[in-house]
Amino acid sequence: MTKAGINHPIFARFYARVSRAVERAGLAERRERLLAGLHGTVIEVGAGPGLTFAHYPPAVARVLAVEPEPHLRRLAQANAGKARVRIDVVDGLAERLPGAEASFDAAVMSLVLCSVADQASALREVRRVLAPGGQLRFLEHVLADSPAMIGVQRLLDATVWPRLFGGCHTSRDSAAAIERAGFTLERLERFLLPEIRTPLSYLILGVARR
Known part of the structure; x- marks a missing residue:
């Protein structure tokens, strides 16, 4: 839930x-399912404090974890040292990911599409660095399923919520954004x-494929 490229020291500690x-x-159980079966090289976009790191399976050769918020990045670096796989934590923006075209077998986004400045740009970047046929694994909070709660979410997003909570938006339809970016949804829960x-x-x- 961090907004790429901006420091949020108070929010980062609260989060x-x-x-x-x-x-x-x-x-934590959902994170385990999110990463189950991954292998090869992985880029994690918006790693936060690194809570996914403990769940990467041993078949993963390397994770490049991108986190722009300094306090969260320090926590992620500490958690990377406890992981079963090699994890390199770096500074970077979701909209300008480090990595060459088609250089990763999979990408992971966990509670980050709610807060990136530009969902379309971030997802284009993910698609760029994924190899053909590569997977995007995602775990996100999204738009509600009832008109009343959607109204509450949109009111929050239009007022103080994004400013107080690191750019987080509660009413984004991230599954639709993933499809618009050219991914094929294979599983959605x-x-x-x-x-x-x-x-x-x-x-x-869920899982989407490039």
Whole structure:
């Protein structure tokens, strides 16, 4: 949930603390499913504090983890040292990813499409660095499924929420954005976390292919 290219020191510290509670509430299990079966070289876009790192399977040869927020990047670097696979954490923007064209077997985006400045540009970059047939694995909070909650989300997004929470937008339809970027959706699961409906409870987990 970090916005590429901008420092959010207060939000970053808040997010790092809250994330631990959300992991215990069930998100860690979803991260395990998100990364299951990955192999080869992977680019993770918007790595945050590195909470996915513990879930990468041993068949992954290397992860290039891109995180623009300095405090979160330091936490990610510490978590990279505990991972089962090689993870290199670097500064970078989702809209201008490090890496040559078609240089990664897979890409991972976890709670980042809500806050990138330009979803279309970020997804074009992901598509650029993925090899033909490469996978995009994604775990994102998205637009609600009821008009009433969508209204609440859009009100939040139009007022203080993005400014207070690192550029996060609660009402983005990230699955549609992934398809518009030229990916083919192969699997899409929608779920609530927590099961009590809040503007941030609507999540998707899936696989798309370049």
